[in-house]
Amino acid sequence: xxxxxxxxxxxxxxxxxxxxxxxLCGVLAASLLVPAVAGAGVALRESVTMFNNLPAExxxxxPSQSTTVLTADGKTIATFYAENRxxxxxxxxxxxxxxxxxxxxxxxxxxxxxxxxxxILRALASNLTSGGRQGASTLTQQYVTNVLNExxxxxxxxxxxVLNGQKSIADKVREMxxxxxLEKKYTKDQILEGYLNIxxxxxxAYGIEAASRYxxxxxAKSLTLPxxxxxxxxxxxxxxxxxxxxxxxxxxxxxxxxxxMLTLGRISRTDYDAAVATGVELAVTPGKQGCAxxxxxxxxxxxxxxxxLNNPAYGVDLAARVRKLYRGGLTITTTLxxxxxAAAQEQVDATAGANPDKWGxxxxxxxxxxxxxxxxxQNTVFLPEPGKFDTQLNFNVDSKDSKGNDLNGAGGFQPGSxxxxxTLAEWLREGKSLAETxxxxxxxxxxxxxxxxxxxxxxxxxxxxxxxxxxxxxxxxNDAGYYRRMRVDYGVYNSxxxxxxxxxxxxxxxxxQKTVDAVGLHSGLDNAQVNMHQLGNLLxxxxxxxxxxxxxxxxxxxDGTYCEPVAIVEVTDAAGKNLPAETKSCRDAxxxxxxxxxxxxxxxxxxxxSGVYIKPKVHSSFPVAAKTGTSNTNGATWVVGYTSGISTAxxxxxxxxxxxxxxxxxxxxxxxxxxxxxxxxxxxQWANYMxxxxxxxxxxxxxxxPESMTKKPDHNE
Numbered sequence: 001x002x003x004x005x006x007x008x009x010x011x012x013x014x015x016x017x018x019x020x021x022x023x024l025c026g027v028l029a030a031s032l033l034v035p036a037v038a039g040a041g042v043a044l045r046e047s048v049t050m051f052n053n054l055p056a057e058x059x060x061x062x063p064s065q066s067t068t069v070l071t072a073d074g075k076t077i078a079t080f081y082a083e084n085r086x087x088x089x090x091x092x093x094x095x096x097x098x099x100x101x102x103x104x105x106x107x108x109x110x111x112x113x114x115x116x117x118x119x120i121l122r123a124l125a126s127n128l129t130s131g132g133r134q135g136a137s138t139l140t141q142q143y144v145t146n147v148l149n150e151x152x153x154x155x156x157x158x159x160x161x162v163l164n165g166q167k168s169i170a171d172k173v174r175e176m177x178x179x180x181x182l183e184k185k186y187t188k189d190q191i192l193e194g195y196l197n198i199x200x201x202x203x204x205a206y207g208i209e210a211a212s213r214y215x216x217x218x219x220a221k222s223l224t225l226p227x228x229x230x231x232x233x234x235x236x237x238x239x240x241x242x243x244x245x246x247x248x249x250x251x252x253x254x255x256x257x258x259x260x261m262l263t264l265g266r267i268s269r270t271d272y273d274a275a276v277a278t279g280v281e282l283a284v285t286p287g288k289q290g291c292a293x294x295x296x297x298x299x300x301x302x303x304x305x306x307x308x309l310n311n312p313a314y315g316v317d318l319a320a321r322v323r324k325l326y327r328g329g330l331t332i333t334t335t336l337x338x339x340x341x342a343a344a345q346e347q348v349d350a351t352a353g354a355n356p357d358k359w360g361x362x363x364x365x366x367x368x369x370x371x372x373x374x375x376x377x378q379n380t381v382f383l384p385e386p387g388k389f390d391t392q393l394n395f396n397v398d399s400k401d402s403k404g405n406d407l408n409g410a411g412g413f414q415p416g417s418x419x420x421x422x423t424l425a426e427w428l429r430e431g432k433s434l435a436e437t438x439x440x441x442x443x444x445x446x447x448x449x450x451x452x453x454x455x456x457x458x459x460x461x462x463x464x465x466x467x468x469x470x471x472x473x474x475x476x477x478n479d480a481g482y483y484r485r486m487r488v489d490y491g492v493y494n495s496x497x498x499x500x501x502x503x504x505x506x507x508x509x510x511x512x513q514k515t516v517d518a519v520g521l522h523s524g525l526d527n528a529q530v531n532m533h534q535l536g537n538l539l540x541x542x543x544x545x546x547x548x549x550x551x552x553x554x555x556x557x558x559d560g561t562y563c564e565p566v567a568i569v570e571v572t573d574a575a576g577k578n579l580p581a582e583t584k585s586c587r588d589a590x591x592x593x594x595x596x597x598x599x600x601x602x603x604x605x606x607x608x609x610s611g612v613y614i615k616p617k618v619h620s621s622f623p624v625a626a627k628t629g630t631s632n633t634n635g636a637t638w639v640v641g642y643t644s645g646i647s648t649a650x651x652x653x654x655x656x657x658x659x660x661x662x663x664x665x666x667x668x669x670x671x672x673x674x675x676x677x678x679x680x681x682x683x684x685q686w687a688n689y690m691x692x693x694x695x696x697x698x699x700x701x702x703x704x705x706p707e708s709m710t711k712k713p714d715h716n717e
Contacts (some may be wrong), residue, residue: 049544089193090189100229297346329573335370352652363377397409416539421493444499492601521549555595560592610628
């Protein structure tokens with residue numbers, strides 16, 4: 001034997017001697033994995049002490065899993081993840097992937113007790129003779145490493161992870177100790193299942209299920225032999241063997257896996273030959289993370305995510321709640337109806353068209369009697385796209401919730417005449433008749449006009465700008481021919497401003513305030529009360545979110561019972577445990593007789609009032625009530641309408657500039673408008689949508705109001 005052979009023999013004798021002593025002491029030193037460790041200088045006594053003092057217990061928590069947000073009918077809205085992972089059982093994995101990963105990573109997996117002495121010697125001999133760095137970590141050891149690293153990542157301590165090439169002898173010995181103890185606690189199949197669910201395949205795929213879906217668009221249980229072999233080979237170096245970037249490397253590595261499987265008798269020669277002859281044949285499904293990658297309803301998704309992140313039930317602070325959402329493997333079942341959502345999205349997109357001027361269009365539906373949000377759509381995209389109107393602000397919801405938490409809403413829009421039914425409701429609550437007449441010719445009220453306020457609040461003028469004669473600015477109607485006496489119901493369904501003020505002049509403003517508060521109306525910007533003692537709010541001067549307005553009208557549809565909006569009906573964690581969701585919360589808001597009186601008037605809006613020009617004629621298809629609305633500058637236009645089964649707010653206007661842009665002399669979808677009114681764009685958008693979906697939530701006729709409400713009084717003012 002030459003000098004080289006003598007050195008190798010001496011080195012092997014030293015290694016064998018060290019291994020024998022270590023085994024007797026229960027120490028399997030990781031120093032055997034690299035060349036020249038015989039001179040590492042770790043004394044036997046120190047090795048034994050260190051090994052015995054190491055923790056033997058490994059907490060195997062569920063790895064980070066993707067959260068899925070679902071519609072009420074079970075369709076995926078979006079997925080949230082820090083690591084794209086879907087945990088599945090071993091019985092939900094192809095037999096090929098189980099055999100492939102064992103063959104290439106740890107062929108003696110079912111024979112050793114967590115640490116493979118033979119593998120260590122084999123790796124050491126190879127390293128000493130070839131100068132390589134062949135490892136000898138078993139699947140159990142790799143699983144231990146993955147569990148430890150996952151624990152650090154979940155605790156936002158990823159910077160403490162020690163990569164394989166940087167591990168010290170102490171790190172490796174600790175890994176071995178934990179692997180040995182882990183094998184005493186779990187079966188081989190449990191360890192293999194855990195490993196295949198946690199291991200990293202690519203930045204878009206953690207665990208075999210996500211990897212199968214990402215690279216081949218198939219579940220793990222359906223993986224073919226060549227697909228499984230390719231994925232098993234990927235584990236060694238997810239970057240170098242990435243089949244998308246380095247297909248040749250991936251095929252070479254896949255064939256190594258197939259060789260190992262054939263050698264171990266896991267596959268036949270025929271299967272081997274067929275698999276080797278197969279190309280990569282990828283069917284990549286890119287990962288779609290969060291609301292930006294939502295399958296549908298990105299803004300509803302964003303609303304749901306804010307509800308979770310604002311809720312202390314999901315963590316003591318925001319960081320904990322973010323971890324729960326992105327790593328907790330939650331299944332969030334929402335109220336959204338995918339059928340309504342598709343119809344709503346189609347309509348808002350059709351209304352606004354390419355829209356280079358960035359006019360906003362939105363639809364939101366809610367269920368009377370349940371508060372369930374059934375659809376939420378707007379004509380924008382969540383991320384920038386060429387030729388698209390993009391924003392991440394949600395047109396349909398408040399900017400903040402009642403506790404000041406962010407909801408990412410646009411802050412509401414001036415509701416205009418859609419506020420008039422609430423003054424009408426107070427008119428009826430005070431026992432007045434729809435058949436009474438009011439003086440709608442009156443266009444100004446002196447600053448000292450004696451408005452009624454039983455709660456002692458002072459009313460402001462209609463407008464702070466004064467004229468020399470000491471009165472507020474004149475009230476304006478949309479059309480000139482309505483400055484005359486008229487019935488109250490006529491004034492409402494024709495949306496006459498002066499008639500609404502004439503009503504209010506006979507009412508207690510504290511009562512109007514109670515009605516508005518009872519149906520949940522509030523400022524969309526800061527959730528503050530809509531102050532009805534500010535006269536401009538009779539005609540909708542304070543911005544209100546479409547969701548809140550739709551729900552207020554749902555109270556009329558529900559015979560006067562108000563229900564809080566609900567978006568989330570069930571949340572379960574990765575273990576199937578139920579977590580707090582939103583619950584139905586309803587209250588008596590207005591008298592049923594009052595609601596019926598309002599309904600009777602609003603049904604005439606589409607038949608002979610301000611919505612008569614909306615086409616197609618919705619009222620001929622099902623029992624429906626509605627109200628149009630337009631802000632002073634036409635920058636916010638509305639139709640809010642309902643059956644007893646669905647209440648929908650339809651908006652079109654300036655959604656981002658607080659209605660600073662007037663909706664006058666504008667062109668939308670190639671059509672010029674001198675001034676936009678509620679029935680022109682928001683109206684058809686609402687009508688086409690409701691015709692499509694109203695039948696999905698069957699509606700009954702609205703009960704008629706009591707005769708006393710419709711009877712002409714003996715004397716009229």
